[in-house]
Amino acid sequence: MARAWAVAASAARRYPRHLAHSVAHSIQQGLRGAVGSHPIGVATGPRPACERLAATWLGHAAVLLNLDGLTVLTDPVFSERIGLKLGPWTLGLRRREPLPVHEMPPIDLILISHSHFDHLDRPTLRRLVDRQTRVITAANTKRLIPTGFGEVIELPWDRATNINGLRVAAMKPKHWGARTAWDRHRGYNSYVVEGPRAQVLFAGDTAYTDAFKGVRSELAIFGIGAYDPWIANHANPEQVWDMFRQMPGEFLLPIHHSTFELSDEPAHEPMSRLIRAAGDDAARIVGSSLASQWRM
Template sequence: MILLLTALFLIVIAFLVIRLYPSFGAAPKEERLSRIQQSPNYSNGQFQNPVKTKMQIGDVPFFKLMKEFLSNNENRIPQSPIAVLPIEKSSFHQDSSEMSICWLGHSTLLIKIDGKLILTDPVFSQRVSPFSFLGTKAFAYSENYSLEDLPEVDLVLISHDHYDHLDYQTIKKLSKKKAPFLTALGIGAHLERWGIAPERITELDWGETFWLTNQVSLTATPARHFSGRGLTNRFSTLWASWVISGSSKRLFFGADSGYFPGFKTLGEKYGPFDIAMLECGQYSPYWPFIHMSPEETLQAAADLKAQAVLPIHWAKYKLSIHPWTEPVERLLAASNQQQITIATPSIGEIFTLDDTLPQKRWWAKEIN
């Protein structure tokens, strides 16, 4: 009886924490819920992947996986701080029609296109977790980026609601700014709870387009992934990749996705792309359908008809069990089979598509 009461007590406590602690976000209601329920990508009470998708292969050996995850063998985290470049605010506000990109680690990017500055999946917390004291910790950088280091942006783009893409503390700070938010269906509820005014939020379903200006548009497109910030709300909000189009350049921001035939469909419909920013990291043989291997990343870029690929979703957090530099090394090894340029800028480096893309192996000195 005592054990039963203890278990019930713990369940109630867990429920209250998830319900009341703000970083877990909020469930969509009223108008947002109505839009979700009308989506062709929503059925049986949840969003559906574009193809049938298992979250993992068979029975994942939990204790073996945890032992591997907690191990720092095989260079799974950098042994010294990664040398990153300071953010040059003034560079983003110079009068120039050049399109420029600055990767800040993982999936956070500053993208300047036709004079407008877009910030993707801004995550600056040390841990990607609902709690600041729990969860995997960010790799040590020579300079810790913060929202205060960034120039003023014209749009914040959120791909999905996982903690390594939607950061409560960063959003709270952005609530004091003026930039609008663009995201996928359902995520606006989280943003509103964290102080973003409803009129600043636009939610899109796959195939819908938002016009930032009469030259710059962003279209939500399918991805093979999932969503959820709590124990019971998986698939309750939509996840998306994004086509970013300007007057002369077209980019693809893939965010998180397993490989699927839809990349070829997207390439035929929206391509070719000047560059595709695709996940390259946090893959595992235990979950091969929701994250791509580096070789699949390259195939996805080819399917998209991309001239170049910028590997993202690596070099900041250990969210899987591979060595931290393995993703980019495998991608470069596979690139010999495809005529696609691999851009490897240093973290914090600004580069343009009108110049030769950066291709230095900056991570090599971090592991020697």
């Protein structure tokens, strides 16, 4: 009961303010004739160089991966504001910092962990539509994906598929998948992506769980924010480090922090707590600087 009151109090403090900001911002955009999403396109030039494994954090849960020359993009959210669309208005949260990129390389695969607005952003996906791009998403979320992609695959828990030589397996994290109050049937996934020379875990959103114990990975991508007061659905940094140690993982890329004001903890608290939790192993934390590429 105490936890439920804390969650309700957190929402009451923040959401009316965000709603007011959303309306004011949408009116300003309408007066200027501006669009609601960040301008971003897909490059038509040469593909990126072939890497064993490279990763670039693009804010929140979006990570651009290069596995042996194949590009994988996780939970892309490039809009300036996320939330419910009402005509030209978007009622929701605004990015704390501008998107650090304006053009993406050709994308082979997009992974969508679940349908929450901060992970499945339809305006962003519409800008990334390409017949050469495939999308893997959670159960009962396919209809939310814009049309025009080469293929959209709903991948249930404990199932796997192969995309251009990559094996992608879906796992069950500790979270939930509803986009609204009326669609709690929607799924929510973590993914293990296995390339020829490296394996990556993209945990998506999860509370503390032993689901990842024994999952080998060269790179583990975990969310470290939105735990105060949402600890029942989002692990805190110390819990993330414990899950990472149990895998075992070689390197940890932290996401889901300092991009949107989803919870009550200060923007930079998750990273500082994670570094303290890692102690002498903090060098295994990689890719935490926005738009900086890490290579294995």
